[in-house]
Amino acid sequence: MAKSSTNRRTFIIRLSSISTALAAGSVLSACGAGSEDDDASSSAVPISFRYGVASGDPLSDRVVLWTHAKYGDFDAISDDVELTWEIATDAGFTTIVSQGKTTAAASQSHTTKVDATGLRPGTSYFFRFRHGSNLSPVGQTRTLPAAGVQNVKLAVLSCSNYPAGYFHVYAEARRSGAEYALHLGDYLYEYEAGGYASQDAQALNRMVEPPHEIISLDDYRRRYAQYRTDPDLKQLHASMPMIAIWDDHEIANDAWTDGAENHNKATEGSYAQRVAAALKAYHEWMPIRLDASGVQSKIWRSFDFGNLLSLHMLETRLTARNEPVSISDLANPATAAQAQAELVSPTRQMIGQEQQAWLAQQLQNSNATWQVLGQQVLMARMEFPASILQHLNAENMDATAQQAAIAAIQAYLTAKATAAQAPQLLTPEQAALLDPSLNPKIGYNLDAWDGYPAAREAIFQTAYQLGKPLVVLAGDTHNAWHSDLILLDGTTKVGEEFATSSVSSPGFEAYLSGIDPALIQQAFLGVIDSLKFLETQKRGFLLMEFTPEAATGSWHAVDTVKSRNYQAQQLHTASMLG
Template identity: 65%
Template sequence: MAISNRRSFIIRVASASAAVAAGGLLSACGGGDDDASPSARFDFGVASGDPLADRVVLWTHAAPANGQSTVSLTWEVARDAGFTQVVSSGQVQATAAAGFTAKVDATGLSAGQSYHFRFREGRNNSPVGRTRTLPASGVGSVKMAVFSCANYPAGFFHAYSEAVNQGAEYAVHLGDYIYEYPANGYASQDAVALGRVSSPANECLTLADYRARYAQYRSDPDLKRMHASLPLIAVWDDHEIANDAYVTGAENHTEGAEGAFTDRVAAALKVWHEWMPVRTPDMTDLRKIYRSFDFGNLLSLHMLETRLLGRDQGVELPSLVNPATQAAALASLTSASRQMLGGVQQAWLQQQMAASSATWQVLGQQVLMARMAFPVSILQALDPSNTDPAAQAAGLQAITDYLTAKATPPGSRTPTQQSLLDPALNPQLGYNVDAWDGYPVAREVLLGTANTLGKRLVTLAGDTHNAWHSDLTLLNGTKVGEEFATPGVSSPGLEEYLSAIPPANAASIFTGVIDTLNYADTARRGFLLMTFTPTTATGDWWFVSTVKSRSYTAVLGHSAVFNA
């Protein structure tokens, strides 16, 4: 069998496996063997997203036969799997200019209803998917699965299928849907053994590179099952473009040697909009992906863009803990002009929250907003990039000294312990300055806005690959809301960097040092299942036993309730 035919065969087998796992949702009725001409292939299944009360975006990829540049498709939405009750239909084209992806906004639907949908080309049908519109007022509960950080070479995407198993109604993806690294890059040490070597082999820089990488990810059966089962609301983080991206550059981009950053962003975002089932708010500026979704009067979900619209270049942690550079770095960190969202998006968010009458205001955004501050004495001693046992031992001693001082009654503390707890002598800084801890004034403005408006605030976050639950507080300690952060789908977490510390101990260190942190899991992969009712917002953290084997088990690791 030729290599190209073998690859096609493997993709088709993966599609069939997903169909069985999905209980028939992905079943397709292709044309018979007596078809006179070859038909387009739907190798990557179907997807839906950006649901509203009366419409939803439908997506597919139609690989052309005979080299044509356009594939004409018919789409259908029905109340039943047999498509005897079609409620909306029309035509759409998959063109070479869009990488043979096709998207359409299916309108005329009813609020809070589940539907079946498919695409057809001649006698050839795509797999069948299921989707759901947003509910109208009066809805009693909403369940949404929250995902982040799915690295193909790092392991299998079990979390996507498990969310379907656990009854999620909607899916929210907070970014790092793909990773841009080369085949021998980040978290690829097991890729060959797992049969998950990144393609293309080079780092993604061009339109063709990003298209090939999305195609590989979308060949994954677990991801295809999730897309065919749940409408997705998504936003990108940095790895859809390049690591630690900001408005004018990225840590993982070398201007000139890797082309212009503006060209790379343009290519990456064009492909993201091609492959994701999203409604593009502004075709003239693909960076403007912020948008809101109203789930009746229960919750308003505001999806934010925190990378390419307003984010200033990050302040490096070493410069903050080095006495020689600390003053200048702190001045930059705490500058009133330092931006994360940018003024236009911040004003939009304020307007959206002010106008919303929903019980819950939910921010779907990429990085941790809650304060994750450690004293400088620990940050100077414990460098996550240095996994040498001696270095980690020094870090553990600094942690022990600080926690001992914290637990000692004030009247019994030694002068050294008093110094450790004095913020003037031992200031606290966020250990992850790529998160909102690196943009403290912008965070204070956002949280202050929610507090002034009297809104019940929930933030959803990803990025760290680990699970967190925190209180959201102003600088004066006023609680504004709570943050629920999802673990990564497959990307390794702190257990890799803090390898000398048992995961349970690492979690205890974080919750012991950080007063506003209520829960942490620093070792397991999975997803977050959020359930909203008029009185509670409940986060359930589901973990999979492994991402290194096709066989796995799932467990509910922790639940937390935020009362309205």
Template identity: 60%
Template structure:
């Protein structure tokens, strides 16, 4: 069992104290004798050099009465030196969540914070402001895809124990599916059946699901220990969402997508420690860590994304021509024109050593020959289909390894892009928006910036080169595995994970390394000369007793100009 640090002990102790005081409730009317419940802990987020968002949820049991709170920020864990304080109200209009932007803080400083209602006190959290000036190192814990019914949030527990300074959540913080839906095979056994039982559609639905996720002790622990910078992906709303709809939304049965989206975004802003503006649909924003790095958090999901092209449309003779034309359209958007222009301006103005994009989906070119895509059909796992898939991979790799002068006509055809074109295996990612990707990477190349892209979404870990269509390298992408959502080991269950790994790493030119089967997080460490990614994996999520899978861990370093 890992030792509990003294500061962690104080946080845990304050949580216990808050729970004990809440247990002594005398009434639920909201009067002087009422005891507010702080059931979901505290959180901090969106840190800047002089401020940070502080969050909690407070409610009188069985009451709609507002809860008048005071908040305190201290330089010490005992709150002897309170440096900032104020008041905030948790009301029914915000689902009894409360957020405050604590300003006037000192850069690069760790603080302790809490909320109070009379003598009743919330758990204590730690917050940190961003550094300014000359910065030698920044450490970020990168997270994505936490599915409550799939298993325990042991990855959150491990991040809370790490030496990361800030947490980045790249989306799929919750999932919208009904009970018994996606990744729910062990939910009953683990006591993690989702609430509400229906698929999320209304504001009340999304609020209840957020509350359930935030009731998880490891989620509360993570938020109490690290400031979080977050963006949404699709499952905070609906699977494979885009600006006007989603794969998992049927207007005929589920009503207006705009109404569903508005409800989902309101709940997300209520429950996440983010700095919310007047337009809840705009979450792209930048964070400057002194002269070392500028972190640009993007929305690749809702604000500008055109509807996805599907592999089925590309393979269907009746829709193929139209799908190919759409895929190659010069006006096809993923970020949207406004967000792209903003990002170009942010990167151009930045004087930092690194430009880091925190965003949802894989940007690297993950293209696979059609001969392999046709043969590797996850829907058909019969022995014959598996053998056909293995043969397609072997034939292609053999053709690549054969000297040009010795290649047969069949091998030449396999390597001829006109006869065997390469397509992205996941068209929900940047591979489905190739012109938009080229424009963005071309901007980085023109500006001469050092680029690192961070991604989530796939539930597996990846490291790739970012290249232009002419093959020139612009930067590198580090992608995190999931907190609990199943990955390729589930979708390609008929293939041994090591074979899946071999196929991807050998077939995809820009891919350097991947892990096909483990849950974990990515710790990124930046210095002026190098960006280091450390993938940390846990050995299980079906029990709260777990260990770090040290043998599976991976560290890769990007040093521009040196490889």
């Protein structure tokens, strides 16, 4: 279309928008005459900041600011929007300390990000965007502290599934006293309407958009836009900076370098194109700083909170991860040897050599009291005897399998208790259950680090040899965990893992609905010696508090995500001493 026609069409749409607003009695209070530095021809049209504001990736002197801005009716005008951003020390913006220009471009889904520099360490600020007298909501953000900080609080979050329920957990995280939010992935889900965890979506008025599984760039953009309409998520973003990393569902379930469980090349096209679309949308909609290389998949990065803690964010999905080994292949005598060899191969990758070398350098260079890994999946060894796992695994969760799993759990725990209290009473069958050569232990979830033991050991050995105990933060499972991190020698401790439950995605209470949650908890705690705490049926978040003396995790939960009314509680607290 010729430019003159485009300008005429835009003028007509804007005139129509103004006429409609005047007819409705609106005073257009957010649509003033504009300022000298804004587009005067556009300033008469209201600017929609429908998805609020956000900030993220804070450093000691800067932070990324984000918003989405569009002219008039959301679907009416696709022009770029020129904006001014402002940072102030007060909510009234009487003392503006930094400001500049940015563009919410149509080519970027009308999102914009600014890396606002020249800020003071450990300082809280207010920020906003404006177009003439059109003002965005006001957000609050905070830079990272400098040396001498004695206390840092992080709200650790994971697995927010829009159709599964309300985002009450975000509201509680905002009220928790945390200064920074840490999102460990599955910020959104890719499934179609009626897909995973959607049985109550219609009743809750939380049907996904678009209604089909998201594959294209437009699909991913529309899904992010829908999630950003949630008031609790918008308020969380507006109240504190977020440090985020993706997991699999930002792309497709159980993703790896060359494919995903939930991607069918025959019907859904190129996986590489899908990944490219997903990453572009992620960088558009999340307040994340693009790596200097410009490579969107390179999002491993570190954050130094003075000399108190160094937070190292890891990318475990797209850079180097090999395809998961199947539990069925491990259990099948015809394929077990090959699958086992693949599982324990020293070349099997989770984060890749480049990221491993980067992490080793970061750990070596850091003088912080705490070395913290922010990443997606459980690092602690969650290995179950094959006698249980043949019935209790993600590949078969039907009622018959669950009943068989209950019997297998009870048999193993009885044998273990007998061996501890009266070994002379062990039957041959019980002895066989406890013999690892006859009943080997296998990771219950091979999509986690249990499926990549050599890659995990490389990280553990690096930290151990440097004399730097690890605090590992994890999400993904929709349940809350606290574990010791042990080398493959079975005895040497290298740190502790604190893992958060989910914002709304269901946990073991849904996957294993035929098994009493108390029995699930008993089974894990009884079988896995390094496991210290497990909660199997509540949605929630993890509040991590760091001081020079201790890293303390407090697990918080809500009693329901299916009702607007809910109660919150603190479930458990545990500390790792420095």
